Amino acid sequence: MLTFEEKELIIQEFSELVRKEVSMKRVNYHYEKSLYEKTTVVYHLHPNGNGFVYVGDLPQYEEADDKGLLNIREASADELRAIIKDSIAYLSTEEEELQDEEIEEVWKNKEDSTLTLLQEDTLWNIYHGYNLEESFGSYSEAKTYLLAEGFRLDSKR
Incomplete structure (x- = not known):
């Protein structure tokens, strides 16, 4: 230290x-x-x-x-x-300028269900297909939710 x-x-x-x-x-x-x-x-x-x-x-x-x-x-x-x-x-x-770089990630669970994490304006939205599932104020909150629900980042994309 x-x-x-x-x-x-x-x-x-x-x-x-x-x-x-x-x-x-x-x-x-x-x-x-x-x-x-x-x-x-x-x-x-x-x-x-x-x-x-x-x-x-x-x-x-x-x-x-x-x-x-x-x-x-x-x-x-x-x-x-x-x-x-x-x-x-x-x-x-x-x-x-910060918002121009939208982030989109696909997350999968063991049953092969997918959710999409998408940064839109100041929110981090999680979609199941075209339906909004949840919305968070930070990436960290959204990631915590996804992990708690059994999803992992799809590394194949």
Whole structure:
């Protein structure tokens, strides 16, 4: 695990981030050129090494909480750099550009039934044929539902 000081050195490699002290010796780092109201990239970095990076609803960060925060306590130096880079890109990309890359996945269960997970606007919709089965606010929620229902991503597509 990286120390607080090591994490700060990595974060400071991103000159576009501004350090702001908060309570209990924690610090936040803000991306003030964010296209959105949200500017915090690194949230509550604590001297014990714990902290979070805002990743929104980027699908590659399924471990993020409901607020889009990913815990970086155990992140390696390379992982931390990549997460921060993704966060800055997320905050500096127009919403329409993010939505242009719709994601469509086919999921199957043991009975060979299929469901389609489709990102539409800001929702993650699950279809059985043309019928909407469920709708979720994040990829992570939709994936959790599919796994709980016994479906697995169809790797043949």
